[in-house]
Amino acid sequence: MNNLKYTVPKATLQRFPVYLKALRKLDNLGVQRIMSRELSEFVDIEPTTIRRDFSFLGSLGKQGYGYDVSALIKVFDQHLGGQFEEKLIIVGAGNLGRALMNYNRWNHVVGEIVCAFDIEANKIGSMYEIPVYPLSELKQHIPEGCRIAILTVSKDVQETVNLLVDAGIKGIVDFTHEHIQVPKGVKVKAVDVVSMIQELVFETNSIS
Amino acid sequence: MNNLKYTVPKATLQRFPVYLKALRKLDNLGVQRIMSRELSEFVDIEPTTIRRDFSFLGSLGKQGYGYDVSALIKVFDQHLGGQFEEKLIIVGAGNLGRALMNYNRWNHVVGEIVCAFDIEANKIGSMYEIPVYPLSELKQHIPEGCRIAILTVSKDVQETVNLLVDAGIKGIVDFTHEHIQVPKGVKVKAVDVVSMIQELVFETNSIS
DNA sequence: TGAAGTTTATTAAAATATTCACAATCTTAA
């Protein structure tokens, strides 16, 4: 696996999860085959863009027929890490961290949340069956092979990031409000509701 | 305001919130002026890209000097809707919805969360000083001029979206796990942790 | 079985986005 013919464009990479999500929904609805034109209306991406995107993962469709939904899902799962069973950690066991622990769709999608960390002593313990350790014991408790952390702390953000990078984390899903810096080789995906609203406001304004 | 010289490229639009966030941090650190080269290291975007991006909002810098941080922040605030005092609503008062209500950075950044809605009767009431109404009373209680909704429901997702669109919502920050469909003219920003992790996994794999 | 009708995969063209390179213009320090 992971022997992609050529490098996949960044733009395409960002659309893969959108496709996967849509395909899962279609699968649930009982749809067994789909054509790029149909899928296009569903995800609001041009059919030709969809076909090109898919082509980076191989020749997944059949002429005159379309794509087999469940086969597509399998391929995407494979390439998007579905089989990797990523070991994830949550850093910050506040409101948001707890809400995320309570998400029940983690397993068998990308992996599982193994444990969480927090500075504040009164949050240490176990929540929703996920153990919460003191941040000071990060290196002791971080799961073997753990590469991705979900960051929901609200204080000492950059310091915490440094600790994570030090512990070998390669990807951070960043829920903080602050701007964080990481060395080359570490990826950050910022989840900032405020920023998203700003984008929405700006786009809405630009249109009218 | 909002009389931009030309249309701002989509790619640039997505970077604006990144700049604003970084500039706020710099401002807090007491930095009063900054050059594109310095800012570049901070946000990991090429200096020339930064300058071009800024140029869409006007001639904000001075040759041989750089940019005035607080002046920049003002301009961005203006264009990113900081002055609009958006009226926001949260739809879905579950774990995540509550966590978002508890965020304390809303005010004077893009606007305020005026109220929330939920289907389940036992969640109706008031949380963190934000009133929660039954979804059936959406049209009664939706604030005047409200354009943006934050969606955190876990059931009947598409049905809820339809209600929102019907009520005049133009932008949705989507925290659900499902794929949603909206008519042209309505924008969706999906916040999907699972998708983000998938992107991270994929990127990390692509590199090695 | 074969011909008509579809739809993919892909080459080529168009549109977007990024980066280069440098003139214009500001700062700063003597």
Place this chain on the structure above:
DNA sequence: TTAAGATTGTGAATATTTTAATAAACTTCA
């Protein structure tokens, strides 16, 4: 006040991404 030094803003060049166009190949129904 002026000259040296620095950095912006922007045409031009490059790179990337999207879209158009179509040949190849599959399905389906008579």
